Amino acid sequence: MDNELLNMELLSGPLYKNALKQLDLACTAMKLDPNVAARLKYPKRALIVSVPVRMDDKSIKVFEGYRVQHSLTLGPGKGGVRYHPSVTLSETAALAMLMTLKCSLFGLPLGGAKGGVRCNPNQMSRQEKQNLTRRYTSEISNIIGPDKDIPAPDIGTDEQTMAWMMDTYSQEIGFAVPGVVTGKPLSIGGSLGRTDSTGQGVAYTIMSAAKHLNMTLDKDTTVIVQGYGKVGYSAARKMDKIGCKIIAVSDENGGIYNPKGLDIEAIHKHLTAKKNLAGFPEAQPVTNTELLELKCDILIPAAVESQITEKNAGKLKCKILAEGANSPTTLEADPILFDKGIFVIPDILANAGGVTVSYFEWVQGLQKFFWDEKEVHNRLWNIMETTFEKVLAVHKEYKVNMRTAALISSLQHLSKAMLVRGFFP
Numbered sequence: 222m223d224n225e226l227l228n229m230e231l232l233s234g235p236l237y238k239n240a241l242k243q244l245d246l247a248c249t250a251m252k253l254d255p256n257v258a259a260r261l262k263y264p265k266r267a268l269i270v271s272v273p274v275r276m277d278d279k280s281i282k283v284f285e286g287y288r289v290q291h292s293l294t295l296g297p298g299k300g301g302v303r304y305h306p307s308v309t310l311s312e313t314a315a316l317a318m319l320m321t322l323k324c325s326l327f328g329l330p331l332g333g334a335k336g337g338v339r340c341n342p343n344q345m346s347r348q349e350k351q352n353l354t355r356r357y358t359s360e361i362s363n364i365i366g367p368d369k370d371i372p373a374p375d376i377g378t379d380e381q382t383m384a385w386m387m388d389t390y391s392q393e394i395g396f397a398v399p400g401v402v403t404g405k406p407l408s409i410g411g412s413l414g415r416t417d418s419t420g421q422g423v424a425y426t427i428m429s430a431a432k433h434l435n436m437t438l439d440k441d442t443t444v445i446v447q448g449y450g451k452v453g454y455s456a457a458r459k460m461d462k463i464g465c466k467i468i469a470v471s472d473e474n475g476g477i478y479n480p481k482g483l484d485i486e487a488i489h490k491h492l493t494a495k496k497n498l499a500g501f502p503e504a505q506p507v508t509n510t511e512l513l514e515l516k517c518d519i520l521i522p523a524a525v526e527s528q529i530t531e532k533n534a535g536k537l538k539c540k541i542l543a544e545g546a547n548s549p550t551t552l553e554a555d556p557i558l559f560d561k562g563i564f565v566i567p568d569i570l571a572n573a574g575g576v577t578v579s580y581f582e583w584v585q586g587l588q589k590f591f592w593d594e595k596e597v598h599n600r601l602w603n604i605m606e607t608t609f610e611k612v613l614a615v616h617k618e619y620k621v622n623m624r625t626a627a628l629i630s631s632l633q634h635l636s637k638a639m640l641v642r643g644f645f646p
């Protein structure tokens with residue numbers, strides 16, 4: 222694929238365009254070497270695979286899958302695997318770019334990658350998902366590995382998916398290779414604290430933001446969470462534990478709202494039993510659009526991308542917007558939020574708890590020495606707080622919004638590494 226074709230393919234998706242524009246803003250503000258900036262606009266490597274799967278009715282269905290490695294300058298690729306009907310090469314490449322920037326921002330010795338299969342996991346049986354995962358892993362096995370690229374869970378995948386990936390890769394190599402994935406079950410080398418790490422990290426950055434804004438987090442602090450999956454549920458749980466009041470949550474089918482507060486664990490039980498938030502007692506239904514516009518102190522979008530746009534940004538009524546999801550806010554929405562005085566904790570800062578504990582899992586696995594949960598949490602808190610302060614300092618120095626500040630901070634580290642490694646051939 223020459224550059225023109227690659228460009229056409231990549232730029233066909235809104236997420237990639239958004240990521241490029243954000244990158245441009247940061248490169249301009251920090252006057253980044255244009256040769257470095259040019260390289261970062263493209264992924265290093267992008268693999269498209271066909272994934273034939275034997276379905277329960279014995280038919281074979283062919284799915285399209287991807288693994289994109291955006292940059293391997295700082296270390297092996299790192300990034301989740303997404304199972305969702307809207308997965309495309311362009312979206313996967315954009316998310317891989319975000320992973321490069323996230324890992325660099327946090328000083329992790331990892332590059333940026335992302336994978337995905339266009340499918341609807343909610344309509345597949347456990348056996349079909351296993352077949353899909355094993356074949357997808359086999360198709361991308363040449364470019365993944367503990368020293369090459371290490372997948373993790375994302376939308377539609379979980380620790381069971383990682384266990385199947387680890388097993389398939391290990392079967393092909395001939396011995397157990399737990400380090401090929403992170404976010405795996407504890408019994409095969411997972412880390413304590415990994416399941417909740419992304420949501421926990423979101424909450425830690427909110428605590429840092431509240432300190433910066435002189436805002437108290439207590440029972441009168443209202444929180445809304447869009448997307449009640451792995452990230453949303455754990456973020457809500459942590460905010461609840463801190464003592465804040467969760468007043469609305471949602472999933473893809475809609476949301477529930479109670480200004481007096483919701484019982485997080487009761488919702489979880491309800492969702493596990495009914496697979497739907499609808500019908501939860503003592504709460505009124507709201508749509509996802511309405512949910513984002515409800516008055517609250519802290520809004521956590523933790524679902525999918527492009528939820529806050531120039532159309533609804535002006536209607537948001539929160540003080541802090543903590544991006545649990547990747548790219549929930551479009552570039553056009555940013556200045557509107559800024560003018561409204563909403564403090565945005567950008568995705569590569571807010572939701573990096575997951576990749577950070579993935580890094581801890583990788584380190585523990587390499588050392589064959591596992592930490593207790595307290596140590597994982599303490600180390601996570603330290604790194605989240607230090608990185609938040611680093612971004613805040615850039616925000617003040619360059620007089621840019623927190624998103625551009627996070628990107629500048631990340632690019633300062635990454636560009637140094639790129640320039641010192643030099644150019645080949």
Ligand code: NAD
Nearest residue numbers: 375376377419448449450451452472473524546547572575
């Ligand atoms: P998940 O599949 O566990 O949960 C996603 C949730 O969002 C589900 O509740 C789903 O019903 C809901 N949802 C889907 N479409 C929606 C829509 N249009 N409106 C409202 N809700 C919708 O996924 P997850 O792992 O929690 O990931 C959520 C987001 O966080 C994604 O953007 C992902 O890239 C990002 N993220 C995840 C991790 C991680 O460790 N899992 C790390 C960093 C970032």
